Amino acid sequence: MELRDASGLWGRGTRETERLIKRELGDEKHISVACIGTAGEALLPGASVKADRNHGAGKGSPGAIMGSKLLKAVAVRGTGKVPLAKPEALVNTAVEWEGNVLLKDVSKSVLNQAPAVSLKDGGISNTYGVRLGKRFRVAGKNMTDPEWGDGFATRFVEACARWRIVPQPSYNCKIGCAYDVHIGDGQFAGMVVSTCGGGEQHEGAAAMIGVTEADAGLILVDLYDDIGVEAGTFGSIIAMAFEAYNRGYLTKSDTDGLDLTWGNWQAAMDLIDKMIKHDGFGGKLAAGLKAAPALLGREKGLADEFNRITLHVKGAGINIHDWRPFWSAIFGFVVAGTGPSHQGWGMDWIPEPQLGYSNVMPGVVDTQEEALKKVDPVRQTQFAKLFGDSLGVCMFVTLGVKDSLRLSSRALAQAVGWDDFTPHEALLCGERVTNLMRLVYARRGFNKSDEFDVSHRYLEPASAGPSKGKTIAPYLPAMVDEYYRQMGWDIETGLPLPETLQRLDITEEFAY
Ligand code: SF4
Incomplete structure (x- = not known):
């Protein structure tokens, strides 16, 4: 291991940083680089x-943590080589597992089968939004306009x-x-935009501020990735500012002259630049995500108004889609141990027979009794996801x-040389992590x-859409x-009871 001076890289974007490091080390093929951009440097x-x-x-x-430690990359x-206890057996398991990952069930809609099927080979570029069915909604214009979101998705796919x-x-x-x-x-012909596979980055960067043109939206995604920022939190802050401007809570005199009319992606770029420099309105x-609207609300005497247009769970941004037609996903964000993230999504969109649920549930319900049925599936998927995260495999x-x-449990046993490791033990592992x-x-x-x-906006x-007029809030x-x-x-504190910790073999030194 070697520490190198990164002062020559400070101030550069993630793409340039990666390129320069690979060039310096002279081995493009075998080197992986994880780095921050100017957003991480600016905390x-x-x-x-x-x-x-x-x-x-x-x-x-x-990225902000790395930035605070002046760690650029x-x-x-x-x-x-990774030593494996039973390599041949492990390969057999991996082959079976891999076959299942891309198994298509033609009897089910795209939305109800494993996402890997529709995401294969950059598949979100042709399944995004509308082709996933009307239950899926794009978070258009700070989640105020699901119908507009349909058009956004259609234009992107086309x-x-x-x-x-x-x-x-x-x-x-x-x-x-x-x-x-x-x-x-179009105006960006010839440009290549590198992006991750889900729709969240695109939706958070572009749909949330009402960008109409697909190419301009992608250019924003490219900027987000180059400065190194995820759109759930960062995009929601900018979308809050856009909505405030469009509602008249803010004017150009508040925004340093920026015209934050929905869709003005050039102004968004200028605003991002100001945020990186911690300059004025930026x-x-x-x-x-919580402090900025609170500050603006105080300054403008519009605390309630700003509070109502902010989209967060525990102060952080969600994975940006409009999840309101899927209450299990909302509930999963609320109880996730990391702040809002995909930990437990329940059974509102993909069935999990291996967890005892062969059918999807209605995403939006009318009674408390039905709402409570969503709790166990969220727990089960949370345990399964956290076991997968502990293995380090992609969701x-x-x-x-x-x-x-079953296959991931078996793979673990074969990799490390245990006689067996059951799915039940895997779920217990996830339960321990949750605790x-x-x-x-x-x-x-x-x-x-x-x-x-x-936040109010989330509740x-x-x-429009399946959750029109309905909310999870009372339940x-x-x-x-x-x-x-x-x-x-x-029930009073939300913290594990001693007998729970004992059952899970969590020793006293970890307990509070
Ligand atoms: S490992 Fe997962 S996130 Fe990465 S490219 Fe493959 S499917 Fe996408």
Whole structure:
């Protein structure tokens, strides 16, 4: 291991940083680079760590953590081998698992089968939004206009059908959800945009501020990835500012002259530049997804108004889609131990027979009794996801994939040389992680009211679509209590009971 001076890279974007490091080390093929861009250097909320151009991690603003330590990049060259206890058996399991990952069930709609199927080879470029069915909604204009979101998705898919899409899989990945778009016409013809595989970055950067043109939206995505920022948090801050401007809460005199009319992507770029420099209005937004609207609301005497147009869970941005037609996903964001992220999504969109649920549930329901039925599936998927995360595998090789729990458990046993390791033990592993996260919460002063730190925008009924006129809000307190009960947590504090920790073999030194 070697530490190198990064002063020559400071101030550069993620793409340039990666290119220069690979050139300096003289080994483009075998080196992977994880780095931050100017957003991480500026400690901006949502700052991400980008890896090998099309990939990265953004939840929890890890780029800001690296920036605070003046750590610009980590470059690795793998030269060793991973010792495996039973390599042949493991390969057989991997082959079976891989076959299941891309198994198509023609009897089901695209939305109800493993996402790997529709994401294969940059597949989001042709399935995004409308082709996933009317239940899926794009978070258009700060989640105020689902109908507009349909058009956004349609324009994107139609444009991508004209342009060249080149999959950019992670190492050894057969899905390849990440891709490059070679823009073939219009004002950005000839540009290549490298992006990850889901729609969140595109939606958070462009749909949330009402950008109409598909190519301009992609250029914004490229900027987000180059400065190194994820769109859930960062895009929601900018979208809040756009909505405030369009509602007249802010004027040009507040925005340093920027015209934040919906769709003005050039103004968004100028605003991003100001945020990186902590300059004027940009500096105020850089305070964060909760702090910025609170500050602006105080200054303008419009605290309630700003509060109502902010989209967050516990102060962080969600994975940007309009999840209001899928209450299990909303609930999963609320109870996720990392702040809002895909941990437990329940059964509203993909069935998981291996977890005891062969059918999807209605995403939006009318009674508390029906709402409470969503709690156990969220827990089960949370345990399964956290086991997968502990293995270090991509969520798309487990989510909705036939027998993935059995196969991943077996693969672990074969890799390390255990006689067996059952799916039940795998779920227990996920349950332990869920509890350990709660113990971290406890050390950070969590109390139950923090569970309900969910923004108004997320809980208000949608103006169109399956959740029109309906909201999870009245059922949320009972769902949280039921979740605590099923978890073996104290209903009053939301923290694990001693007998729960004992059952999970979590020793006293970890307990609060
Ligand atoms: S590992 Fe997962 S996130 Fe990475 S390219 Fe493959 S499917 Fe996409």
